[in-house]
Structures are given as C-alpha cells and as structure tokens.
Amino acid sequence: MIARRDLAVRVAARTDLSPTCFRIALATPEPLTATPGQFGMVACGDGFDPLLRRAFSIAGVARRAGITSVELMVKEVGRGSALLRRACVGTELRLLGPLGNGFTLSPGDGGPLALVAGGIGLPPLLFAAEVLAGQGVAFDLYLGAATASELLDVERCRAATEAAGGKLVCATDDGSAGEAGVITGALERRLTAGRRYARALACGPDPMLRALARLARAHGLDAELSLEEPMGCGVGVCLGCVVELADGRMVPSCKEGPVFPAARLAARWSQ
C-alpha cells in the first residue's frame, strides 16, 4: 500500500476544460506516488464552510523540474468545488492522500482493457490510460458526456490511447460529438459485434455504472467500478460512505473501494 499523508499543497495551475469543469494542479512538498482510482480529500477552504473535505480522484501525478504535482479534474457543483475554481495560483490547501484502492491495471487474457468514463468520471481513467500507455498495455478508451463541450480533454485522451495502439470512442447524449447516445451503448455495440476485452474499468454517474455492470454480466466481462459515494472522512472512521456488497456487508467505500469489482457489489448495481 502506498503511504497516505496529509500534505500542505499549493495550487500550481488551473485551466478550464469545459463550461463546468476545470483541471487543477497541486504542487506537493514531497514526491508522491498514487495508483489510478485512488483519491484525495481536499480541504477547499479554511473556515467551517464547507466543513468537510471533498473527495477527488487523482487524475495524474506529474514530476517536472523536481516538483511533484497532483492533478485533479473537478466539476463545479457546489461550494467546495467553487472555492477550488476560484483559488489563485499559490493558494495553500490541504490534500490527504492517496486514499483507497485503485483499478487492476495488469493486462489480462482475452483482449485489451476497456476504459469507460462518463462526464467527470474521466479523471481516474485518464490517469489509468496514461499509466497503461507507459507500460505498453493495450486498451480502448470510451469517453461519454452529455454534450460535445463536456467531453473533457479529448486531446490527452487521444494521445494516451493512440500511444497504446488503442481506439478512443466518444459518445454524447445529444449526439453533438461522436456517437449519439450513452457511452455504455457504444461499448455494447462493439461487444455485440464481437470485440473482446479482458476487463472493463469504469467511473461515472451511477446510472452509467449500473448499465455497465449489467452489460458486463451479460457478456461475461470482468468489470471494476469506481463509486462516488459521498464521503465524510475518507479514511474509514465515519461510516458515512458505506456500500452494500453482494454478501450483505456494508463496507466503507473510502477504505475498501472506491474501486470495486462489479461482481462484489450488491445485486442492485447490476439489475
């Protein structure tokens, strides 16, 4: 396990990715390693509002000129994410991480990996794509969003996918870019046409994850889902983030997840 730490980090850069999403790079005081699928708990302000830290998947760890920075991709949905969007370069924040368990990245029998991202579910999969490309493990990346402008960082997604010799498949709900319809539909069409994958790794809104779990079961495909159960502490002590498993146990997603094999989750995930 990679040791977690509570780090004082500085906002090193921030760029808009879409009308609602942005990328933020946080320079860490010491080198840090993380696995795709792991996350960090960010203290977005320093008062009591917001009170709790916010969970964000790690989208990458970059090392440039001796400085390590953790990259996050954030969608502005409320107070914490709005504070991050407005944080000036140089602002000090606290980042507790890396936390939780990441995706299984080893190559498998039966084909390349399928990386499936919906909307702001992209960060852990972009991280996975870049790591896999570096290791020469083959994968296709399925990237879905509501509309063309919310397809995040297509350039980097394409670069990583092409470096690994894979395909980038985009889909939008409104058909404004890529295939029309949901991203799991795009995957389903390829599975039905005979495309085989060793494993699917996915992150996105719950309905997408459920659709993927159903699809995986129907096609006998192993799938790992990164869940976004709202979190209080991120470190397993509040029991606010529990997820029900197939064996009936309620386990903290921050500690036993956030990535779970779909087959381990309670039936409602694949019904």
Place this chain on the structure above:
Amino acid sequence: MATSVGAVALANPVMAASGTFGYGLDLIDLCPPERLGAVVSKGLSPQPRPGNPTPRIVETAAGMINAIGLQNVGVEAFCRDALPLLRERGAVVAVNVFGARMEEYLEVIARCERETGVAAYELNVSCPNVTAGGMEFGHDPALLETLTRRCREATGRPLWVKLSPNAPDLVATARAAVAGGADALTLINTVRAMAIDAAARRPVLANGCGGLSGPAVKPIALRMVWEVHRALPEVPLVGIGGVETGRDAAEFLLAGASAVQVGTAIFRDPAAPLRIVAELERFCEAQGIADVRELIGGLQWR
C-alpha cells in the same frame, strides 16, 4: 498536560470521541492512539450491526448530521481484533457501549470484563429502548438510573454515562446517572436534527432525522457542561461538541470539564486531537498556566 477523569489518569485532556475514530487503529499513521489522553471506541453492541441505509451523512452550516445507525463489528470482534493491539501500543481505551435493551449493555460489559486494557466504559444512552416503547434510555431519569445501576453492578471499572442533549431535563438525567453509580458524565452526544432537499421535497438522510455535530453545536455543549458542573460540582465531566482547537478545549475545561473529546474535527483533520493537545499546551504557556487542571471549572461568573 496530565489530568484525570475520576480514577482514570490521562497523559493529556484530549480524547478521540466515539464513532469518529473507528476502533482506535484506523488512523495509527496520522494520529497514534497512545499519544491521546484516551480513545473511545465506536459504540459496541453484543452482535455486529449493519447500520442504516445511505445517505447517512449530510453537511450543514458549520456542522454535519449523521444517521449511521450504530453500525459496528460487535464486541467480540473488537475484543479479538482491536483491543490487543491497542493494549500493546499502550493506548488508554474507553469502550462505548449501547444496546436496544438493558441486557445488551450488560452483555457488552460482561464480554469486556474478560479483557485487560479497558480503562472505562462509556454508556451511550441516546438509543431507543425497544422494551420500553422506544423511549431513549437517556430521556427518562428513572430508566437511566436503573440502567446505570445495573451496569454499575456488572463492573468495578470506571463507568461514564454519555448524556444526550435531547433529554427534556438535562440536569435531572445527570443526577439520575450519578445516583445510579456513574463515576463521570460525558456530554454531549449529537443534537437531533434534520436536513431537507426542497427540490425533491424529501429529507436528505435516508433515515429522515439524524444527529448534529461539529462547531455548530459547541455553544450548546458548553452551556450544558456548565449547567451540569454547577449542579454537580463534584462529578468529573468530559466535554464534547465542536471541539476544533486548543482554545475550544480550554473553554470546555473552564466550563467544568476535566477533559474533552474530539469528534467531527477528526473528519476534517485526522490529526486534530494531536494538534489540539499542542494548541492547548501553547495556550497554557501563553496564559502562564503551569498545570492544565487549573483551568477546570475556572470560569469566572460576572
């Protein structure tokens, strides 16, 4: 920084509160339990409990509401898996006990009596008593006195009763707990509260209501500690509710607490209890206070 709660000696007056520090070992890398005054376990029942459906927590202004539903691994797993390691590390452990009926409290205590390394029991009496129509033990002084007495008869170890701020008459319940044989009182548990999603026209929590904690409840908790201290000046108190800084801890000591517990602050900063110890130490230095115990009950009333 040494203090004591009745017969329980503490290296410093800061403990981790029940339900916010797991079983004491989850944060050993960030907040080693042996460096705290004491750690209070998650509430334990005779059998494991799955807890409530989700959502179980929601953030509110300067606070949070939880309805975890007392999910826990059960006393057996605690004694087998956590307690030996806590003992080995030299942590001072208070076991938080709850039950849906009196017998369950007694079962948890009986199981822990077979173990060394338990410094005290803390009774969580903010649970509905299923055999008395769901009335919370801590809301009825007569019921609370009986519960405390039966637990008292079951152990020679220090017994703390954790008071609910939702009881109709706080001082009456405090007196009842002491009459039943409590060595100390800890207060407060969470304040019954609710959050509503207006667009959905539904409560935010799956359980409907829950318990409010965090900075929002601190003024209420301070007032309650002060009231109970004034009514029962001889009884050691442990103050809880929104303690975020060393200064907050000092305020609770002044109101009459011998020690404090830190809960929600741990979610914001897993090393909060250690930071609070250091801040309290600096506060004492700056104020020229040689012994932190000088603060206890030191509030000057105008």
